Amino acid sequence: MRLSPTAARLFLRCLHLRPCSAWGGRGGRMTGRLKELWSYGRLLLKSLCFNALCNFDVFLDSIFEPVYWLVDHLTRWFGVVFVCLVILLTSSVLVIVYYFVLPLIISTYPAHWVTWHLCYGHWNLLMIVFHYYKAIRTSPGHPLQMKTDIPSVSICKKCIFPKPARTHHCSICNRCVLKMDHHCPWLNNCVGHLNHRYFFSFCLFMTMGCIYCSVSCWDMFVGAYNAVEVSVVLTGVSRDHNYYQTPEPLFTFTEKLFHKCMIYLWVLTSSVAVALTGLTLWHAALITRGETSVERHINRKEARRLRDSGKVFRNPYNYGKVENWRIFFGVKKRSHWLTHVLLPSDHAPFGEGLTWDRSVYRRDPTAI
Numbered sequence: 001m002r003l004s005p006t007a008a009r010l011f012l013r014c015l016h017l018r019p020c021s022a023w024g025g026r027g028g029r030m031t032g033r034l035k036e037l038w039s040y041g042r043l044l045l046k047s048l049c050f051n052a053l054c055n056f057d058v059f060l061d062s063i064f065e066p067v068y069w070l071v072d073h074l075t076r077w078f079g080v081v082f083v084c085l086v087i088l089l090t091s092s093v094l095v096i097v098y099y100f101v102l103p104l105i106i107s108t109y110p111a112h113w114v115t116w117h118l119c120y121g122h123w124n125l126l127m128i129v130f131h132y133y134k135a136i137r138t139s140p141g142h143p144l145q146m147k148t149d150i151p152s153v154s155i156c157k158k159c160i161f162p163k164p165a166r167t168h169h170c171s172i173c174n175r176c177v178l179k180m181d182h183h184c185p186w187l188n189n190c191v192g193h194l195n196h197r198y199f200f201s202f203c204l205f206m207t208m209g210c211i212y213c214s215v216s217c218w219d220m221f222v223g224a225y226n227a228v229e230v231s232v233v234l235t236g237v238s239r240d241h242n243y244y245q246t247p248e249p250l251f252t253f254t255e256k257l258f259h260k261c262m263i264y265l266w267v268l269t270s271s272v273a274v275a276l277t278g279l280t281l282w283h284a285a286l287i288t289r290g291e292t293s294v295e296r297h298i299n300r301k302e303a304r305r306l307r308d309s310g311k312v313f314r315n316p317y318n319y320g321k322v323e324n325w326r327i328f329f330g331v332k333k334r335s336h337w338l339t340h341v342l343l344p345s346d347h348a349p350f351g352e353g354l355t356w357d358r359s360v361y362r363r364d365p366t367a368i
């Protein structure tokens with residue numbers, strides 16, 4: 001494209017460049033001016049994007065934003081699959097127990113053991129089903145999205161609403177959650193103020209149920225495993241010595257099915273027991289300290305920062321070990337430890353989750 005000399009002069013004046021008589025003859029001057037133009041452009045771009053709150057973390061967050069988006073959406077979708085998986089696997093264990101294990105126990109065990117298995121097994125099952133259903137169906141609790149007098153600690157960058165103490169934004173639910181612990185894909189729900197107790201009780205009773213199943217079925221599992229081993233060896237020997245005759249079946253179809261079911265039951269329940277024991281103990285330690293999973297990371301960081309300046313960090317929501325558990329389970333009197341913890345109960349937790357008592361007893365005067 002060819003520009004007229006006047007238009008070219010005007011364009012260069014806009015860019016603060018004086019026209020050269022010869023474009024190719026003074027290469028050095030031209031390069032210098034281009035560099036000047038380049039730095040001017042960069043400064044212009046920086047001034048347009050400048051934000052005093054920007055730091056390296058914001059930069060990293062922006063870079064990984066597409067990855068977060070993908071993970072959030074996948075977790076939201078996988079949540080449904082995970083819930084179906086929990087229901088399917090639990091149902092398969094129940095079918096095996098009711099079809100094979102329980103009739104065997106009733107026909108072979110003494111009366112007191114039969115009573116124990118019937119009572120404990122059904123109580124544990126009831127607690128698992130109740131707490132899982134409540135953990136899925138109960139909303140974790142959200143702050144009010146309107147102007148209120150409730151004291152807030154900050155403003156949520158996503159919701160653009162005040163955040164009360166212990167509230168955090170869940171990028172999967174795309175909402176702020178009161179006393180947020182974490183987003184659980186196995187529940188397809190956030191764990192927060194209103195359903196934290198249901199989540200923990202589910203983990204606890206599921207762990208107890210899995211340990212109970214794997215311990216109770218140990219003898220049956222060993223018997224089934226040995227039977228399958230013998231069956232495989234004998235079938236192999238029989239095949240080696242007699243090519244043209246079908247070997248006699250060692251076990252009936254029902255017996256074979258029983259062996260396979262027992263191996264499946266034991267492997268599944270024992271592996272879930274190992275994984276869930278770790279998770280339950282971790283959450284029990286957090287509850288004892290009066291922390292949520294999110295606060296654990298924040299508090300650890302804060303403790304390190306204060307240690308460097310010679311101060312001690314004290315969690316303002318730690319009311320003492322027993323008191324933390326009492327508040328967590330919503331126990332108001334002694335009998336509640338039985339009726340609210342060891343029996344299905346849908347009582348609401350203490351407080352509405354918007355304000356928290358920070359009057360913690362401090363022995364150390366340097367504690368913050």
Ligand SMILES: [Zn+2]
Binds near residue numbers: 157160175176
């Ligand atoms: Zn939010």
Ligand SMILES: [Zn+2]
Binds near residue numbers: 173182184189190191
């Ligand atoms: Zn969530």
